[in-house]
């Protein structure tokens with residue numbers, strides 16, 4: 422039996438993780454649309470769906486370049502940061518998530534730039550381009566104030 426190098430094993434794991442998330446994302450987006458049928462109009466009208474504590478912690482993002490890592494297809498935080506005045510680049514390991522996010526951006530009329538990238542490397546995103554790097558594990562329901 423041929424032994425895998427540590428790098429080959431790592432790449433194999435990453436491929437499995439990516440494929441699993443690719444399968445998950447279409448349903449994840451449907452979940453969001455079910456929970457918030459006004460999803461697109463909410464963000465088109467300037468909506469923000471991030472809890473107050475997080476917003477306070479990050480501070481005023483107006484005019485800042487913000488990188489949102491692990492954005493998912495709904496890209497709830499990426500669209501929210503944009504509505505709070507940031508210029509946003511958002512990335513995810515899953516090409517399916519990025520495809521869904523780009524579709525959402527088109528419907529919303531958002532300028533967020535979506536890129537497929539592994540959070541461990543962030544390639545092909547260039548270094549030294551951002552004022553804020555952000556990531557969170559939240560869910561649509563119960564994470565933003567009053568929603």
Ligand SMILES: C[S@@+](CC[C@H](N)C(=O)[O-])C[C@H]1O[C@@H](n2cnc3c(N)ncnc32)[C@H](O)[C@@H]1O
Pocket residue numbers: 438442490491492493494497498512513514515518538539540541556557558559560561
């Ligand atoms: C539970 S979701 C969180 C999404 C969003 N940040 C939120 O809190 O609503 C986790 C996301 O991380 C992405 N992900 C998993 N491993 C990743 C990695 N190594 N690099 C970048 N994204 C990754 C998944 O595709 C998924 O979109």
